[in-house]
Amino acid sequence: MAEVSLSKVTKEFGAVSVIKGIDLQIADGEFCVFVGPSGCGKSTLLRMVAGLEEISSGALRIGGRDMTQVGPSDRGVAMVFQSYALYPHMTVAENIGFGLRMTGHDKAEIAKRTSAAAKMLQLDHLLDRKPGQLSGGQRQRVAIGRAIVRNPDVFLFDEPLSNLDAALRVQMRGEISRLHQDLGATMIYVTHDQVEAMTMADKIVVLSAGHIEQVGSPLELYHRPRNLFVAGFIGSPKMNFLTVEARPAPGGAEVTLPGGAVVTLAGQIAVAGQMTLGLRPEHASATGVGDAVLEGTVKLAEHLGSETLFFVALSDGSEIAVKADGLASERPGDRMRVGVPARACHLFDAAGQALINGDLTR
Amino acid sequence: MFPTPIQKASPAARIGYQVLLPVALMIWLIPLIGVAVTSLRPASDLAAGNYFGIPSGLAFENYAAVFRDSPIGWYILNSFKVTVPTVIGAVALSCLTGFALAVYGFRANLWVFFAFVAGNFIPFQILMVPVRDMTLRAGMYDTTLGLVLFHIAFQTGFCTLFMRNFIKGLPFALIESARVEGVSEWRIFRHIVLPLMRPAIAALSVLVFTFVWNDYFWATVLVQGQHAMPVTAGLYSLNGQWVAAWHLVSAGSIVAALPPVLMFFLMQRHFIAGLTLGATKG
Ligand SMILES: Nc1ncnc2c1ncn2[C@@H]1O[C@H](COP(=O)(O)OP(=O)(O)OP(=O)(O)O)[C@@H](O)[C@H]1O
Ligand SMILES: [Mg+2]
Numbered sequence: 170m171a172e173v174s175l176s177k178v179t180k181e182f183g184a185v186s187v188i189k190g191i192d193l194q195i196a197d198g199e200f201c202v203f204v205g206p207s208g209c210g211k212s213t214l215l216r217m218v219a220g221l222e223e224i225s226s227g228a229l230r231i232g233g234r235d236m237t238q239v240g241p242s243d244r245g246v247a248m249v250f251q252s253y254a255l256y257p258h259m260t261v262a263e264n265i266g267f268g269l270r271m272t273g274h275d276k277a278e279i280a281k282r283t284s285a286a287a288k289m290l291q292l293d294h295l296l297d298r299k300p301g302q303l304s305g306g307q308r309q310r311v312a313i314g315r316a317i318v319r320n321p322d323v324f325l326f327d328e329p330l331s332n333l334d335a336a337l338r339v340q341m342r343g344e345i346s347r348l349h350q351d352l353g354a355t356m357i358y359v360t361h362d363q364v365e366a367m368t369m370a371d372k373i374v375v376l377s378a379g380h381i382e383q384v385g386s387p388l389e390l391y392h393r394p395r396n397l398f399v400a401g402f403i404g405s406p407k408m409n410f411l412t413v414e415a416r417p418a419p420g421g422a423e424v425t426l427p428g429g430a431v432v433t434l435a436g437q438i439a440v441a442g443q444m445t446l447g448l449r450p451e452h453a454s455a456t457g458v459g460d461a462v463l464e465g466t467v468k469l470a471e472h473l474g475s476e477t478l479f480f481v482a483l484s485d486g487s488e489i490a491v492k493a494d495g496l497a498s499e500r501p502g503d504r505m506r507v508g509v510p511a512r513a514c515h516l517f518d519a520a521g522q523a524l525i526n527g528d529l530t531r
Numbered sequence: 532m533f534p535t536p537i538q539k540a541s542p543a544a545r546i547g548y549q550v551l552l553p554v555a556l557m558i559w560l561i562p563l564i565g566v567a568v569t570s571l572r573p574a575s576d577l578a579a580g581n582y583f584g585i586p587s588g589l590a591f592e593n594y595a596a597v598f599r600d601s602p603i604g605w606y607i608l609n610s611f612k613v614t615v616p617t618v619i620g621a622v623a624l625s626c627l628t629g630f631a632l633a634v635y636g637f638r639a640n641l642w643v644f645f646a647f648v649a650g651n652f653i654p655f656q657i658l659m660v661p662v663r664d665m666t667l668r669a670g671m672y673d674t675t676l677g678l679v680l681f682h683i684a685f686q687t688g689f690c691t692l693f694m695r696n697f698i699k700g701l702p703f704a705l706i707e708s709a710r711v712e713g714v715s716e717w718r719i720f721r722h723i724v725l726p727l728m729r730p731a732i733a734a735l736s737v738l739v740f741t742f743v744w745n746d747y748f749w750a751t752v753l754v755q756g757q758h759a760m761p762v763t764a765g766l767y768s769l770n771g772q773w774v775a776a777w778h779l780v781s782a783g784s785i786v787a788a789l790p791p792v793l794m795f796f797l798m799q800r801h802f803i804a805g806l807t808l809g810a811t812k813g
Pocket of ligand 2: 213328
């Protein structure tokens with residue numbers, strides 16, 4: 170059992186507060202992903218779990234044991250570094266077996282575990298090479314191999330795929346997910362890649378400026394973002410935000426869109442006022458189908474083959490992205506009627522908190 | 532921008548380069564050539580005042596005379612007895628101090644480091660009297676051990692500066708990675724940092740070896756008797772009581788200069804760049 174729990178964890182570098190009170194429970198065997206913009210403290214938080222950064226205040230428990238004051242070598246975690254940190258003077262086999270050798274395992278055991286890990290990661294034929302003679306993807310697999318031979322309860326990954334090309338990234342993503350299924354270990358994974366977070370995670374933790382914005386499953390965050398930050402961060406292309414007037418009405422919330430169209434959202438709001446309406450590009454309709462229509466001019470069309478992304482300028486100057494069929498033929502300068510389906514709309518108050526979520530899973 | 536390679540420069544610049552380079556080389560080598568030529572000059576030339584002209588013959592017997600007339604073999608042995616322990620001691624110590632200063636962020640870290648660096652700025656001549664008194668009282672005056680201890684103490688400052696900066700340049704993630712793997716600090720030093728320091732150790736060994744081998748000042752300050760005299764100071768005894776035997780001193784100097792050169796070639800294969808290649812994404 171290796172659940173990880175953080176309570177009121179903070180980190181200060183001198184006078185600078187980097188992690189501002191994190192409470193988080195990660196269950197045994199869970200795949201937890203930290204996402205957030207650059208500099209928000211993802212790596213720092215992960216390093217605090219590893220024991221490489223001291224915890225300024227608060228408590229960390231791994232597998233029920235208080236680890237707050239325990240050194241990195243006694244925490245029973247394995248970490249794959251953002252830079253792979255392979256030992257350059259050792260062969261792949263030595264790299265993988267080093268930790269075991271240093272912690273007093275016998276030769277036969279090391280050889281057995283090394284070859285098992287190498288097989289799992291398809292490194293068998295590279296065991297005698299030095300890291301300098303490997304490609305980026307191979308180095309990355311060695312770094313993972315070094316982590317798995319130790320049979321740790323908790324794996325920590327710091328953006329392990331960030332320097333790989335797109336194809337390799339897709340492949341490694343699959344391999345890490347498979348590894349997680351095979352080993353059933355708890356994994357904490359830092360990334361700023363949307364797709365990695367959405368596809369791999371059981372649980373996503375969205376961080377911003379050292380505190381947690383929201384914790385939840387990928388679909389939960391996609392459908393029920395708690396605030397503007399999460400709504401804008403999860404999902405690609407990014408959610409559209411429109412400044413609107415909203416007021417309580419008998420059937421829900423009555424929202425006046427730019428251009429004057431009115432749409433009624435199911436859900437209660439307390440007061441009227443200027444608010445932000447969120448609508449994902451994939452839920453807007455380029456053919457004008459929906460509960461209300463926004464009129465605009467196409468500014469830019471990105472043809473991706475499978476789909477087309479239109480950027481449409483509305484009458485009030487705001488811009489909205491619309492995902493359409495790959496065969497859509499509108500060109501820049503054309504008029505477009507954008508359909509707004511009420512049930513996919515999110516409404517945020519002036520402070521950015523979600524009042525109504527356009528949760529399509531309802 | 533980068534300077535243009537000389538092969539691609541204008542013809543005038545190329546010719547100038549080809550003429551000036553050998554000239555500069557000659558000027559630079561003149562003292563060395565002078566000593567080499569003098570070492571082969573027959574004693575009669577010097578007696579006749581032919582110091583810088585063409586030697587009247589090649590007197591290889593000067594070299595034999597050096598070994599015959601003076602205990603130079605013994606002096607060289609003394610030099611080794613001083614230099615080798617100093618190199619080992621200073622380099623080993625500075626590997627440890629450098630590691631500690633580069634890796635651990637303890638409170639007084641910077642001050643300790645400054646102390647090591649500042650030590651290098653003290654002109655060592657002003658320490659002559661106190662150091663001599665100290666060695667005398669410690670009963671190590673006129674012994675190789677005294678010289679060794681003093682040299683180690685004096686070399687470690689610079690060596691620590693060198694090693695600390697070298698270790699700072701290694702990817703710190705290697706150390707962190709080993710820590711997470713459960714490796715003890717000593718073993719991290721022994722199995723990860725030390726192998727990667729090979730080029731630094733080689734370079735520093737050659738440097739310290741040459742420096743200590745060529746030391747004349749402390750050899751004369753801390754040693755009096757022949758039994759502990761290193762070769763630099765010992766060469767002086769080649770001069771006759773009344774006349775300066777430059778030909779013998781030169782021959783002795785050439786012999787004495789060989790070990791540092793040898794040391795350089797021995798260590799050369801360890802001066803390798805790119806030892807940390809592949810450690811990181813690159
Ligand atoms: N040793 C340090 N001293 C002072 N500030 C630091 C230190 N390490 C990190 N920080 C600061 O802490 C903040 C969080 O850094 P961190 O490396 O955790 O960001 P991150 O979320 O991993 O970003 P990225 O996605 O770019 O890797 C940054 O603002 C950074 O400047
Ligand atoms: Mg980071």
